[in-house]
Amino acid sequence: MEEQRGTAAAADGHELAVTRFAAQEPAFASVLIAGAMGVRQDFYAPLARFLAANGMHVLTFDYRGMGWSRRRPMRGFEADISLWVERDVAAMLAEARQAAPALPLCVLGHSLGGQILGVTPGAEGVRAAVTVCAGSGYYRYNDRIPLQVRLLWFVFMPLLIPIFGYFPGKALRVVGDLPRGVATQWRKWCLHPDYIASESAAYREAFLRVKAPLLGYSFEDDELITKPAIDNLHGLYANAALERRHLRPSDVARLAVGHFGYFSERSRDTLWQDTLAWLRTKVR
Template sequence: MIRTRLTLQAHDGHALTAYCHAPQGPTRADVVIAPAMAVPQSFYADFSAFLARLGYRVWTFDYRGMGESRYDSMRGCKADISDWVAQDFDAVVQHASQTPERLPIFVLGHSLGGQTAPLLPSVARLAGLVNIAVGSGATRHNQPGVRRQAPLLWYVLTPLLCRLFGYFPGKRVGIIGDIPRRAMLQWRRWCLTPDYLLSAEPGARDAYARAQYPVLGLTFSDDELLLEAGSRMLHDAYTDAEVDYRVINPQQFKLRRIGHFGFFKPSQEAVLWPLVSDWLNQRCAAA
């Protein structure tokens, strides 16, 4: 596997740091990994290397203002989630799809990355979407412990701290992570809407309904953040796509825990990661 650090240009010229994990042999397809909220692309490095060893060219990136794409002060970052999707995420998809081989291109979205994939301007280029721990962040779809804390986060901390600091200082208060002000306020609006982005973001429900690419959805029964009902709601919104939706119980694989983030642990290479690689192999054969 050959790992290369790149500086890509978002559609509006903003610089993004990305990595290409390329196989040493023939390439089967391109895979773009879209991160969860406040999760750096480095979190997906081991999984990217795993797919690269199987012949997939994997692209990871950080949204502007996040991880290695944070070049200035967070206060100066004016991005919202729509910018992350239409300007950053989409630019990486387009870059990956313009390689000389013009191979099938897949997106693997973790949480926010999978939620927003149908909103990509270049969504027609996708040969498939893999959703990992993708569900609704609406408060009614939060796990009970998260739901009890949600009013403090959304009605007190978010408006107060965003106004005071010019961004959400999640690292300072031990909640989520540092997030640009506009992105946090947009996410707040989604989370305070019963059907999350499907009804809070204009055009989102129609974008899900128009999707033609196949979807693999892996939801984990011990997710500490999101209820399975919210994940099912989002996947049911793919009314015209082939959806392979699976609820994974850790006990099925003799695991103590998976949760919202555990799929990407290196210890899951022989246990959970083949669920994705096998599906990709089948889709590449079909393509």
């Protein structure tokens, strides 16, 4: 298996850090892994290697200003989530497709990556998609850490963003540093019951263009996103062939899975195998 770090151009020419994982032959599909807010792409490398070893070309990337794509101070860096969607994710979809044009293209989106798939230009051409812990960020859905959520949206962000010119989440151990526009737009969505669909009628309609098979994982012990939030978000994918798996840790022989445990090596023989088998079936 060949693994190569490099760069790829976003739609406006901005260079993004990427890692390409070449499949062991014969390859049956390509997959783009779109990550969660504040999570660097190497977090997904174990899963990427597993998929590549089992016949999938895999592309991972960092949104501009984040992870290995961060090449300048965060203060004054101009980006919001809509820009990530329209210029970064759309271009990475095209990059993955161009690398193996004869193969079906799939997407695996974690949290934010699964939320924004529906509004990404080109998503209607995806053959199959998997979401992991992707749900509405509307703050009233989160009844597990209500105090922390309210402090984030009503105290820390409105207080600190004007002072620093970005959200200094790394110092707070919350999400990580975020560009001003990203944090501001995310906060606006999280304070609205319709979350991402509150951005515009065009965003709500964009979800309807996704008609591919869609597998959505959620976990009973997810500390960040609850089942109602995940069900609400997946309701936007009204024309997709949706399958939901809401699991307890004991269902996959684990003591805990939470928001990030799907991507642990401990998921290799359970969740990863389940995902691989599902993708093989859907891209035939």
